Amino acid sequence: MDAVTCTAPVNIAVIKYWGKRDEALILPINSSLSATLSQEQLCAKTTVAVSGQFTRDRMWLNGKEESLENPRYQNVLREIRRRARKRKIAGEGEEKGTSLSDALSWHVHICSVNNFPTAAGLASSAAGFSCLVYSLAKLFKIEGDISEIARQGSGSACRSLYGGFVSWNMGEKDDGTDSVAEQLVTENHWPELRILILVVSDQKKHIGSSAGMGVSVKTSELLRYRAEHIVPRRMKEIETAIQNKDFQTFAKITMQDSNQLHASCLDTYPPIIYLNDTSKQIMHLVHKYNDFCGQIKVAYTFDAGPNACLYLLEEEVAGVLAMVNHCFPPIEQNGDQHIRGLQVEELPIQKDLKESLGFTPLSPGALKYIIHTKVGTGPQVLPSTECLLNENGLPK
Ligand code: DP6
The missing domain is CATH 3.30.70.890 (GHMP kinase, C-terminal domain)
Known part of the structure; x- marks a missing residue:
């Protein structure tokens, strides 16, 4: 089993995203801008793992198994695998650890928890999807912009991929390749x-x-x-x-x-x-x-x-x-x-x-x-001791 565990932050918009021009690709009708909040207080933590032993893709959210059938999860997984396949064809990503060929033919297990009560009514989907996409990108050795993938999980999730203040530029293209997040300033810019x-x-x-x-x-x-x-x-x-x-x-x-x-x-x-x-x-x-x-x-x-x-x-x-x-x-x-x-x-x-x-x-x-x-940092990779799955790929 090869696993990666990461944390990702919540963000709170000061210019709000409200409205899509494309529901499937999650393309907004306007740009938006948010502050990323410190992960000391609020974060999602996610382990993603691949193994030849897994028989299907599975996911546990806050201790409960959830279906991955939701099109948003499907879109994220498909997009991650497509990008990994592109790298494999280019002969990249085979340097160390599990090879991309193995990772691509194996199923994935996902386990995610929040360090704050979901009942608080705080937007947890941004932290959750950004953590999922960031972790999968590390596992599948994907490089380049991944905010386009996080956006397809939940629009506001693309802004949680960076620390500090982050804008999500609405973009103009129909395929969404220019609808991406960008860091405006880091978390150290306005420390007060x-x-x-x-x-x-x-x-x-x-x-x-x-x-x-x-x-x-x-x-x-x-x-x-x-x-x-x-x-x-x-x-x-x-x-x-x-x-x-x-x-x-x-x-x-x-x-x-x-x-x-x-x-x-x-x-x-x-x-x-x-x-x-x-x-x-x-x-x-x-x-x-x-x-x-x-x-x-x-x-x-x-x-x-x-x-x-x-x-x-x-x-x-x-x-x-x-x-x-x-x-x-x-x-x-x-x-x-x-x-x-x-x-x-x-x-x-x-x-x-x-x-x-x-x-x-x-x-x-x-x-x-x-x-x-x-204001805080963007997603972080944690040491393997923080893994949320046991050696059989089930929640600890
Ligand atoms: C009011 O990102 O949760 O928080 O893209 O459909 O998943 P979907 O919506 P979501 O919407 C957030 C709306 C908001 C404003 C904002 O965060 O910009």
């Missing part, structure tokens, strides 16, 4: 930047992003206008803001773009609503906080669910957390910490901020917990 994920309690089932964006593309004129006229300009502006570490511009565009995604969802027919009352209260508080400070100190962004993701600088973290904890008091937990991740001093809310907010604290539990993290 922090991210707080406010995990919002929510019982309701939402329409998934793929289905949601499908209806939006068909029915929302606002979405079409956004993709054609607004995103191209915003991409340029936010790239410059990131390069210059211009937090004011970065934060404003981030909030505007999140709001426009959710406006396009409401413009979809029938409408799609991902934000709940707590999400809206968080938005309101962020604006109040910024007004109180006299400049933008914190930005929110929301994906296809009610969780808020706040971007801010390190010096603001304690103050913002004090406000969040005042307005959304933590619920008693049995042993689990309410604020997870990077350590921070816990302060009470500033008196004049409290007065200026005029916000009656909600009853405890509106927020499940908070993750404090920063």
